[in-house]
Structure formats: C-alpha cells, structure tokens
Amino acid sequence: MISPVWKVISSLLLMLVSCQIFAQAGDPAVPANPSGYLLLDKGLQYRVTKSINSMYDFDFVTAERDFAVIMYQYPEHPLPDFLMALGYWWRIEVDVTNTKFDKIFIQYLDRANEKAERMYKEDPKNKEAAFFLAAGYGFQGRLYSERKSWTKATWAGRNALKYMELSRGEEEFNPELLLGDALFNYFSVWIPENYPILKPVMALFPKGNKQLGLQQLETVASNAFYTRVEAQYFLFRLYASEEKRPYDALRISEYLHTKFPNNPYFHRSYARHLYTVGRWTESVEKSVEILDRIEQRQYGYESNSGRFAAFYVAEYNNRIGNKAEAKKYYLKTVAYGEESESQESGYYLHSLIQLGKMESESKNKELARKYFDQVKKYAKRKHPAHKEARDFIKKNKL
Template identity: 65%
Template sequence: MKYTQIVLPLLLLINSIVPAVVQAQEDVITDVNKQENGYLLLDKGLQFRITDAINSMYNFDFEKAERGFLVMRYTYPEHPLPYFLMGLSQWWKIVVAVDNKSHDALMLKYMDLTIEKAEKMLGDNPENKEAAFFLAGAYGFQGRLHSERKNWTSSTFASRNALKYLELSRGEEELNPELLLGDALFNYFSVWIPENYPLLKPLMLLFPKGDQQLGLKQLEEVAKSSFYARVEAQYFLFRLYATEEKKPFKALEITSYLHSKYPNNPYFHRHFARQLYAVGRGREAKDVSLEILKRIDEK
C-alpha cells in the first residue's frame, strides 16, 4: 500500500443524504432541537433522510449528491457535517484520476470550512467527541491530498493534527460504531507505519502502540454495523486484504459487493476486476475488464 494511501486519513463516511428538497419548517425545528440535545450523528431521522445523497455520491452521481448536501448546509449551517460531505464529494472525484488537480482547491476549501465549524464546536465544549471526529477527518483528508501532491510539509502538519484529534475522538461509547473507525485505523496503522516507514517512528512514539489484528476486527465491525462509516471501512478492508493481509478472496467478496451496490463507481469497478484476476477467475476478470474499456470508450 502506498504511503499516500496511509497517512491516517480518519475517514468519516456518511452512508446517504437528503433528496434536494427543503424540509418543512416544523421538521427543521425538530432536527435543531435534537442537535442541541446530542450529537447530530446520532439523529436517526437525519440518517433516514440522508441515505439517497451519499449513495448517489458513491455511485458517482455527484450532481444529485451535492444538491442533497446543500440542503443539509441550509438546515445546519453551523455544523461541520455538510461541509465535510461536500469536501468528500470532491475527494471521490480525485480518487479515480489522481493526476487531475482541478478539484483540489475546492476539496481543501470545504475541509477548511469543516475545521472552522468543528473548532467552534470544540471551543464551546472541549469534551465534544463529534467535533474532534470531524477535525480528525478533515485534517486527515487534507494530509492525504497533500501527500498525493508531494507537499510533504503540509501533509505532515495536517497528518499530525489528524492524529491529535483522532486521539481526542476515541472512546465515546455513545457514538460507536461510528467512531470505532478511528480506533480501527489507529490500531492498524500505528503499527504498520513505523514498520514500513522508519523515518516516521519518532512521530508515532507520541501515541499509544496499536494492535493490527484488533484493528482488522474493528474494521469488520464498522463495515457490518455502522451507518455513517460502513463504506469507508469496506474500502480500507478490501485494500488491506488485497495487499498487506494477503487474503484475496476476502478482498473479492467486498469489491464484488461494492461494485454491485455502486455500479457506476469506476474505482470499485476496477478493483473488482483486479480481485477476480487475483483469485484466478480469469474469464470473469476479462468480461469485467472489457466492460470497463467499453465505458471508457463511451466516456
């Protein structure tokens, strides 16, 4: 796995979002009251309404997804969640063509806005695990992009902040399994990074030592039980099973599911073909690869 894929980007993933219709004022007031009484991430009503937009994002219908995110921004203008989702949408545009830098500025802008809103929340309540979670996620994505662009100073700064807020966001029982993704990534990569990149050992000494096998188990739990972080956990699992853990059949199981659920996501499509080939299912790999080439020809 490349360094650019492991700069501990604590990923906060939301599994879907509102259709682009402004909710009735009565519903908005109800949601605001829920937010005041607890974390927005625990709002079941919001979870129900946001399904469509995030699924659209993963299926690369960005126009539909971002309409939903803008509605959420209208409803929760001071919460980091809608800004994070807009930044995440830009990130998925980058993932499939990393040499294309046209989405970089907007992605970084939305993550900056996420940080601004989350810092205010944390300033109002230093024990707010949700705010720390968003800060870890936003800094993590910034660090990941900067590392892709070989902006090593910016990447190091962002990644250190991500680690700091990741530590602050851990251990909130009420938000599990959403926050468990952070624990899982920390457990796995806090061991993996110093073993594979000795120059980063001094940085990792500032944090507790992790447990790789526990990290994998936690990723599996998030992939099964989380509402917000499920797809991101699956993303990390199939990459780890395909490379570090040498379990290609497990990687195939996940990529097969992701491709069937999000058939227009070219990243999942490519990895599904790759895993078919890795387990010796050459004829199927050929058919899937020809479909990929057909879609490229059709632009």
C-alpha cells in the same frame, strides 16, 4: 526523509478520521440524542446515508442536492461542507494524479474547519467540533501528501492528531468508533513494520494490535449498517496486498461493484481481482465494460481506469496466443498510461516490454529498440523492467 514519513502518517489519519465520521453519520441504531450533536440526529442520519450512497455510486448531482439542503438547514454547522468535500475526494480518489478538483476540495474543507473552529471556541468541550477538525485536517493532509506538499501535510497531520485526541471520550460516540479503532489497531503496527524510521513517530500513538484490527474490520464489514461499506473498502485492499488473501479481496470487491455499479474505482478493482485469481474471461468482460464506458464518456471513467482495463484484456489475449488483439490492447495501455502520466507504473512498463518483444519477433528491430528505450527511460535502473529491457537489447543485438 520527511516525505514518506508524513505521507504515511497523513494517510493513517485520513483512514481513522474519515471512517469515524461515516460511522457516526450513518447508523440508525444510535440511541437518543441528549448531547444535541447533529451527527447523532437519527432523522438526519438516514438522509445522510442515502446521500452518501448516491455519492459512492458517482451520482454526485443527487448527493450534492441533498447536501445543499442540509447546508441550508444548518448553515453554521461543518457537516454539509464536509460532505461536499467528501464528494470531491471521491472524484480525486479515482485518479489521484488529477489535480483539477484540488482547489474546490480544499475550499470546502477550509469552510468546514472554520465553522468547527467557531464551535470549538464557543465550547472547548464540544467533541463534535473537535471531531470535524480532526476529519478536515486529516483529509487535507492526505491530499497535500499526494501532491508532495510536505510542509502543508505535516502541519495538517499534526492538527488532525491533536483534534482526534480531543474528540475522544464522548459516551454516545463510542459504539460508532469500532471502524476507526480497527484501522488504528492495524496500521499503528503495520507502519513501523514497513517503515522502521517511523517508529519514533508512532511512539506518539497508543500501542495497536494488527490481528485485532483485522478482526474488528471483519466484524464491522459483516454486521454494521453503514460502515460496512467503508470496512469492506479497506478490507479488500488489505486482503489483496498485505494479507495475501486474493479470494477474500475478490469477494468484497464483487459486492461493492454490484452495490455501486457506476463507481469506477470499485469496477476496476473487481476486474483486477478477477484477473489475480485467474478468472481471466470474467476479468476481460469487466475490463471491456470499463473501456466502453470511457468511450461513452461516462462520468468518472478515465484514462487511469483505462490503463488497468486495457492491460487485463491485452494479457488475456497474449496468453491465448491472439497476438494481434494483445498488441492492440498493449498499445491502448501505453496510450492511457501516457494520458494519465503513469509512465512509471508496472502495467505501462510491462506493456512496452511486450510490444518490444512482438516487434522484435516481426523483425522490426528499430521499433522494438524504441519500446525498450522507453522502458529504460521511465523505469528506475533497479526496477525489474529496466533489467529485462537491458538484457533483451543485449541478447538480441537491438
């Protein structure tokens, strides 16, 4: 059972430490910097904020040019290497099944960790060094858990936890930690609720308060200068899944897509939330934009986003009785699903079922049976799609 344990734990650590570094790097209201910590340098904060905004909008050329300047100015500090790693994390985030950025992502994190380790050895009371080590190991744990490298994920997660505790207690950092505290309050309760086996592990953490965590997230999302974006990112995910507040998820994803129109993750999330609340024509409009950008080879738009977008267009056309267009886009969904190796996803399986039904109606029983057999191949037996495929084959004698 170690797999889900450390996947969830490393994900939690990622959310805590990554949001804390954003909070510290971007708020212009931070007071004077008597500690000498680079994260609290007000001039650098403005520069980093602008650069990270470019990164969010998938303008990596601009962002990394700025990060390289910071690296030149502060060659022994972990911040610029960490920021470079962050840019590669967002490339991974769009499609976590794509491994082509793993190596360079880990290389930048290793460099940041090495520099932070040197700082920490020189001064074990250096909270900034401990903070970067927590962040670096937290991100490594997240990637290793995605890759099912559970031993590495466990090691990284334990290191992240150790340094996260050591990074606390600096007076000047405290106003910047609300987002991290909010996520901790929420997920330290959510994890044992959804994974009872993790209760002994979560006993290592202070006790949280899920409702307080959600309120803190909402406060940050409404009032923070830079961390507003991070808080909104997590809020729309929680509203859409755990909290069952689809209209709130839509409101936030619309804002993020408007602010960062070239971010494919925010783009497809907006299309998804439009579809969820029944604003289908608008969802189709955004989905067609995504598909057009894939055709134009716009950076970051790839098969995973295409699978989402094609499905929404297919479903809309199926609802209005335009079977030819529906079939066209169900086929696109299947093709994008195979390209992204997402054959176990719900959209892929549902598209195969719809295609099978269409071919059955057209008396193409051989092709219909082929689609249903694909569902049985990729869906687990207890999955609703597997049962639907079995029942349809039996009822229609395919």
